[in-house]
Amino acid sequence: MTALLCGDTVLSAAELSDKIAAQAMDHVAGMTVPIRHPDRVTALISALAVHDAGGVPLVGDDRWDDTYWAGLRHRVESAAPVPGLGWGTFTSGSTGAPRMIVRTAASWAASYPAVERLTGLTADDVVYLPSPLVSSVTMFSVAHARALGATVLLPRTHTVSAADLAHATVLHGTPYALRDILETGAAHRLRVALIGGARLDPDLRARAEAAGIRVVSYYGAAELSFVAVDPDGAGLRPFEGVELRVDDGVLWVRSPYFAAGYLAATDGPGRGKDDSGTAGGPGRLETAVGYPGVTDGPFRRDDNGWGTVGDLVDPATDGPLRLRGRSDGAILTAAATVVPEDVEAALLGIDGIADAVVFALPHERAGELVAALIETEPGRRPPTAAELRSQAGTLLTGTHRPRRWFWTDKLPRTATGKPAREQIRHAAIEGRMTRIG
Structure with a gap:
C-alpha cells in the first residue's frame, strides 16, 4: 500500500516507516524540534520521526526568510521539554508573528471518526494536501491518513498541478486551493473536499459541486481544532462532540479537541516566557494548562472546560453560526x-x-x-x-x-x-x- 506520494517520490508504508525509524533514534522524548527544509518529503519524514520518538515537531515554511526563521527556531529550541505532547503547529500569523501551539496526539485522534463520517474517508483514499506542512490543516490530515492507512499526496511545489489531480480522491485544504483546482480545468478524481482556514464563498461551493466534488466546509482554529461544520451549504453547525455558547458576542467552545496551549520559551532554570512575554515559573504554567512549559496566552479557558480564542459571532442563538472575525483584530x-x-x-x-x-x-x-x-x-x-x-x-x-x-x-x-x-x-x-x- 502506498503511504506517501510527492512528485516522483512514491513510498510504501514499510518504506516510509523505515525512513522514519532511522531518524527517530536521534530524538529525545518531550523535546520540541524545529524543522524546515525545501523538500517536503524530507521535512515530513523528520517531523514524523520526532513525533514517533515522543517529541513535538514544529514545521516551518521553507519560504520564510532565514533571519525570521532563525528567531522562531531560537524560541523553539529554548523551550523546556514538554513530555506527553505529540504535535506542534504555528498559528497563521495573519495579524503578526506566529505563536507555537502544542497538543496531545489524542486531541487530534479524537476527531478522526467524525471526519470519516463527514467525508467517507477510508484507507483506499488518496488525500491531497496542497497547503504547506506549516499548516495545521496539512499536519492534521497527515496524522489522520497515517492512522487510517490512507495515502498522503503532497504537491512538489506550492501550486496545484494536473498530475496531482490524476491521483487525488479527497482534498483537505483552503478555499483558495479549491479555487485553484477548479480553475486549472484539469481532469480529476476528487469526490469530496474538506475545506477550512477561511470563509467559503457559496458560489465556489456550487462550482465545486457542479464539477462532481462534494464540499464539507468547517470553521476551526489551530488552538481549538474543529468547532463547526457545514456539510451541505445550509450553514455552520456544531462539529460532533462540540458545545458552543456566545457571551457578549464572543464564541466559547467546549470539546475534547483542544490544544494544550502555547509553547513557552525559557529564560533560564525554572523560568519561562510565553508568547506575550509574560514571565512565570513552571508551577504557574502547570496549573494553567496541565503541562510545564505551556501557557494559555490568547487561548483562554475557564474552570468548566470552556475555551475561546476571541472569535466574534452573530449573537443570535438560533440558526447557523455566523462568524464576524477575531476580537483582537x-x-x-x-x-x-x-x-x-x-x-x-x-x-x-x-x-x-x-x-x-x-x-x-x-x-x-x-x-x-x-x-x-x-x-x-x-x-x-x-x-x-x-x-x-x-x-x-x-x-x-x-x-x-x-x-x-x-x-x-x-x-x-x-x-x-x-x-x-x-x-x-x-x-x-x-x-x-x-x-x-
Whole structure:
C-alpha cells in the first residue's frame, strides 16, 4: 500500500516507516524540534520521526526568510521539554508573528471518526494536501491518513498541478486551493473536499459541486481544532462532540479537541516566557494548562472546560453560526469599532471584486482609518475610487466604509492561505501598494 506520494517520490508504508525509524533514534522524548527544509518529503519524514520518538515537531515554511526563521527556531529550541505532547503547529500569523501551539496526539485522534463520517474517508483514499506542512490543516490530515492507512499526496511545489489531480480522491485544504483546482480545468478524481482556514464563498461551493466534488466546509482554529461544520451549504453547525455558547458576542467552545496551549520559551532554570512575554515559573504554567512549559496566552479557558480564542459571532442563538472575525483584530476609528471581516463580506458584494482584505491605517485625528486592498476577478479592470465609494455606500454604514483603497491582482497570503493582513498593512503604510484614487 502506498503511504506517501510527492512528485516522483512514491513510498510504501514499510518504506516510509523505515525512513522514519532511522531518524527517530536521534530524538529525545518531550523535546520540541524545529524543522524546515525545501523538500517536503524530507521535512515530513523528520517531523514524523520526532513525533514517533515522543517529541513535538514544529514545521516551518521553507519560504520564510532565514533571519525570521532563525528567531522562531531560537524560541523553539529554548523551550523546556514538554513530555506527553505529540504535535506542534504555528498559528497563521495573519495579524503578526506566529505563536507555537502544542497538543496531545489524542486531541487530534479524537476527531478522526467524525471526519470519516463527514467525508467517507477510508484507507483506499488518496488525500491531497496542497497547503504547506506549516499548516495545521496539512499536519492534521497527515496524522489522520497515517492512522487510517490512507495515502498522503503532497504537491512538489506550492501550486496545484494536473498530475496531482490524476491521483487525488479527497482534498483537505483552503478555499483558495479549491479555487485553484477548479480553475486549472484539469481532469480529476476528487469526490469530496474538506475545506477550512477561511470563509467559503457559496458560489465556489456550487462550482465545486457542479464539477462532481462534494464540499464539507468547517470553521476551526489551530488552538481549538474543529468547532463547526457545514456539510451541505445550509450553514455552520456544531462539529460532533462540540458545545458552543456566545457571551457578549464572543464564541466559547467546549470539546475534547483542544490544544494544550502555547509553547513557552525559557529564560533560564525554572523560568519561562510565553508568547506575550509574560514571565512565570513552571508551577504557574502547570496549573494553567496541565503541562510545564505551556501557557494559555490568547487561548483562554475557564474552570468548566470552556475555551475561546476571541472569535466574534452573530449573537443570535438560533440558526447557523455566523462568524464576524477575531476580537483582537478590530479597528478603532472615530469612536467606532469595526470588525474587518464584516466589511470584507460586504465588499464581496461589489461587482468584479474577487477578494478583499480590510485593515487599519494610522491617522492623527481618527486614530485609525479603515482601508481595503481588493483583488479583482481575472481580466477585470480595477474599479475607480468613485465607483468603489458609490457601491460601498450602498452596503456599509459611514463608519465602516473604507477611506483608503488599494488594488492587487493577487492578495498576499500566509502559508496557510489566509490573507497576510499585517504584511498588507505594512506595505500600505510604506507606500508599496497600488493606491486607487
